[in-house]
Amino acid sequence: MTGLVLLIPIALALGLGGLAAFFWAARSGQFEDLDGAALRVLIDDEEVEEPR
């Protein structure tokens, strides 16, 4: 019973943390282009000096 007093608030806090993260993600447009995000990881970030 005493364990519960500690564990339940922790469980709820973790869940709320996840919820807050989701709210942030939705607001900042992370779900706008799901297919594109999967591909963007393959793009080289460095400026290529000469075009191939």
Next chain:
Amino acid sequence: MNAVLPIAPDGDVVETSFTVEGMKCAGCIAKIEDGLGRVPGVASARVNFTTHRVRIQHHHLAEDALQSAIGALGFTGHAFVGESDSAARSESRALVLALAVAGFAAMNVMLLSVAIWSGAEGPTRTLFHWLSAMIALPTIVFAGRPFFSSAWSALRHGRTNMDVPISIGVTLTAAMSLYETATGGRDAYFDGAVMLLFFLLAGRFLDSAMRAKAQDGVAALMRRVPTDALVLRPDGTTQWRAASDIAPGMKVLVAAGERIGVDGVVETGSSDVDRSLVTGESVPEPALPGSQVLAGTINLTAPLTIRTTAAGESTAIADIARLMEVASQGKSRYVRIADRASRLYAPAVHTLALLSFAGWMIAGAGVHHSMMIAVAVLIITCPCALGLAVPIAQVVAAGSLLRAGVLIKDGSALERLASADTVLLDKTGTVTLARIEPLAGIPQDPLERGALLWLAQSSRHPLSRALAASLERDAVLPVPLTHLVEHPGLGMEARLGTRTVRLGRPDWVDGIETVTDAVTAAFAMSGSSAHVIIFGDTPRADAPAAIARLRDLGFVPQLVSGDAEPVVRALAKRLGIVGRARMSPADKGRAIEELQASGRHVLMVGDGLNDGPALKTAHVAMAPSSGSDVGQLAADLVFFGDRLMPVPVAIVAARRTMAVVRQNFALAIGYNVLAVPLAIGGLVTPLIAALAMSGSSLLVVANALRLRGAAR
């Protein structure tokens, strides 16, 4: 590169969206974003791969310039005008947040409920109930708002909808569970109430993702017409006037390359007019003194003086806009299948719950017990699976169609497409590619070909551009000429050494009188014989196969075109279908009205402005993405690429979708038939309610996932 930061609004940056064809991989994204970023005047470009769109922020560049910049990168771009869907998007966003909250709460309450079901007793059970209540009640208030507000507005107008039983069910359940918790009772339905909201919001969210975007086709159409024109006054001075202030009889000056702002008759000047906006015709027509010109068309080669016959609201294009407006009002009467189902559903659920309450009261069960049973009935009958049945199937099918190159613009488009039984096809730009191409008569001699390419490249006339594009594809190298002269309305002339080279109207180039109906140009170098080059638009490569597949599906496709009889007859014969020529925009609309009056459901496939009224009148409409803005806005589905096959593919996918929707309805109702007697009998516990609810919803979702390959 991966950080998206909104550019600080410094006043003169505007945003334009383009639909881009041909994006396949990460390299394409990088190529487009980098390439467009290097175009002077472009602030930033951001590709959305999922929707095949690129959003460009720029300093007031012309749409054409951006489009050709995309073209230079090796992709095909079309300006996307329907980006005014902010209302629908903010609704989706509100729903997704409510869905997230409901999902979070459902998980946590379920965690506690599992403990209770596994045998928590006494104070532990009460503690868990209170914790559940603490999570569930704020969630119901937040996540239930979409249902409560919709139910309230329905009730206020004396009507009822699907949201009324949902709202009553959720509120009653929460209230009863709270009472149970406070009195230390055994059964609390907090998990049921929250899970119910979660499933319903999932259905609602998918539905809003499919909902029609704002379709302001008529406004987009009228934006294409200049709002003012340069009026030539009797004393010889000129003055810019608003189109609405121009009276018939006034003379208007139109420079080469400008859009004509009024309907009228040419007084002086001879030029070519691009009428593609009005007729969908890609080949320019000559405009000589005495010929009619229409507002919205482009004067291509030389300045014209036009005597106004109609301006402002009385132009032909304004007429088309009005026709479209009238037609779209008729269309909005269509009632979606989900709404039809809910009309029957709501009263049935209320009656059932009320009857079970009354029945148990009569049987002497007491208010508390009867109330608990009525709540169980409401929870069990709440239309989770029913709410998911339609949108999940449509979303999965829409995703599959998008991968196959068909974009669905209206949520009910698949339902209507599935019920279509007649297909009408426009010719230019739909069955054929809207591009004109030289079909025959190009000289074979390398020198002549080089000279021809050089001449063609130096003119912006559509026939020249088609010639240049075709020769460039054949890797012809231009031969530089000198003394270039453009004779407006006639053609181009230049010199190669001592030889005169001409490209233009056949009668001007070499005195050739052409007798065919086809569009022709002639090319001649003095000293050798002239070549008559014949132009035409070519049918899409898979048009015969697509038509054959339509026929296999039980359709009798018909061709309707504004074009001349011989051209239409030739194509119709080649495809083996019936063709009707010389149809005006209103004729096409009327033909569809007649068919629909005789009980047919017409699928109209068309691209141009001249198809606008027909697309709006038809039961369901498709347009190619290469068509005019108006065509795309008026249509319910847009297909990409050079193929016509997406039309039959979309029809097959729509029919399969509706089959799955019907199966889903059967599953959802079948579940109710099994579960409702248990609820009325008072045998339902929170555990059974939770299992039944999630089980039926999962079943419906799994069934809909079978549609992933629907568009193959």
